[in-house]
Amino acid sequence: MFTMTNVRDLDLGPFFQYAGAVSAVLWSANSPIPVQLQAFMSDLPNHMSGMMPELTVMGIVNWVAAGAMVFGGVVPFIPQFRDIRRSGNTDGFSTFVCLTLLIANILRIMFWFGKHFELPLLAQSVIMVFTMMMMMRLCVQMKNKSEIVASKQHQFTDSKNHPHQNGDSETSRSYPSLGKAAGRSTFLDFDRHQFWQWTDFKSYIQFIMLFTAMVALLTFLLLNNIIYVELIGFLAVFAEALLGAPQFYRNFQNKSTQGMSKKMVGFWTCGDVFKTGYFILREAPPQFWICGMLQVSSCFILNIFCENR
Numbered sequence: 224m225f226t227m228t229n230v231r232d233l234d235l236g237p238f239f240q241y242a243g244a245v246s247a248v249l250w251s252a253n254s255p256i257p258v259q260l261q262a263f264m265s266d267l268p269n270h271m272s273g274m275m276p277e278l279t280v281m282g283i284v285n286w287v288a289a290g291a292m293v294f295g296g297v298v299p300f301i302p303q304f305r306d307i308r309r310s311g312n313t314d315g316f317s318t319f320v321c322l323t324l325l326i327a328n329i330l331r332i333m334f335w336f337g338k339h340f341e342l343p344l345l346a347q348s349v350i351m352v353f354t355m356m357m358m359m360r361l362c363v364q365m366k367n368k369s370e371i372v373a374s375k376q377h378q379f380t381d382s383k384n385h386p387h388q389n390g391d392s393e394t395s396r397s398y399p400s401l402g403k404a405a406g407r408s409t410f411l412d413f414d415r416h417q418f419w420q421w422t423d424f425k426s427y428i429q430f431i432m433l434f435t436a437m438v439a440l441l442t443f444l445l446l447n448n449i450i451y452v453e454l455i456g457f458l459a460v461f462a463e464a465l466l467g468a469p470q471f472y473r474n475f476q477n478k479s480t481q482g483m484s485k486k487m488v489g490f491w492t493c494g495d496v497f498k499t500g501y502f503i504l505r506e507a508p509p510q511f512w513i514c515g516m517l518q519v520s521s522c523f524i525l526n527i528f529c530e531n532r
Contacts (some may be wrong), residue, residue: 289343292501296347297354304358306484311369313362315482319416319469320421321355322363323462328352329435330459332444340507357428363424372394377417379426453510461512467491467521474525492522 268381307313335345421427440457445451470488474480499515501507 230280236492282510285441288501289341291497292343293346293350295494295497296351299487299494300352300354300358302486302490303484304361306482307365310482312482313365315473315477315480316362316484317469317473318359318362319419320466321358324351325355325431326434327459327463327466328355329431329438330455330462333438334452334456334459336442337446338456338508340511341505344507344511352431356431359427361426363422363427367422377421377426378423379421379429427455427460442480456508456510457514459497460510461517464514464521466518467525471521471525488525492519492526495522 225453241242303316307316328351330492331348332345332352334340420428442451442455467488470483474483495518499512499519502512502515
């Protein structure tokens with residue numbers, strides 16, 4: 224039986240002599256192994272410096288700027304989000320702002336597959352899509368809560384569970400004309416006056432999913448077409464450049480800026496100036512900084528309108 228006593232009785236001298244001889248051969252001048260190991264050890268600091276970012280002032284500034292680009296687009300909507308939730312009123316905020324940013328950022332994500340740009344800009348688009356869907360969810364909830372009498376339902380697609388369908392509610396059976404008036408319309412009715420004014424949040428999700436699927440399929444088929452790639456890149460930033468237009472139109476209709484957060488507009492202006500400068504300094508594709516300048520101009524016009532009102 225092999226025990227610890229047997230191990231202590233073993234003569235390990237020949238083993239260590241053999242190991243020493245092998246090591247001497249491996250580390251001899253004529254062997255390539257020590258040369259490779261010595262070269263690796265000498266280059267190890269260079270490898271480590273390439274893996275770890277240099278902690279310089281410019282390096283820190285670049286990291287901060289990238290972080291501001293990723294999360295900075297969300298900041299302007301925080302005051303508006305809080306105002307809507309506190310007041311329960313969405314009349315002063317144009318939900319078409321959310322539609323504009325959703326389309327712009329979905330197109331920008333598709334543009335990345337055809338022409339890679341900086342990852343912070345891609346991450347910003349993904350975060351902005353989720354942020355705008357949260358804004359739309361809040362707006363739909365507040366609108367439904369503020370209605371004393373249920374109004375006509377507007378949905379993107381048909382819903383079999385709607386209480387007024389086929390006049391199956393007691394109200395529609397007792398009063399056919401009222402049941403007809405309380406019916407619902409869908410996106411398939413092509414009523415442009417009800418577009419993006421649906422009464423359930425699921426309709427907005429369905430539209431965005433359909434739009435994303437259509438653009439993704441088109442991008443997959445035309446990914447090697449440089450004209451298409453540049454076109455969706457231009458449309459993405461051009462749509463974002465028109466961000467202030469829906470809000471300006473809503474204020475013009477209301478003849479007032481009540482319900483719109485002026486902090487949001489101020490953050491828009493500051494963010495657009497920073498973003499345009501970032502595009503120019505980081506040598507982003509021309510579509511980005513050209514439309515960034517247009518966006519700055521539109522924000523200044525919106526600020527002037529707010530001051531006059």
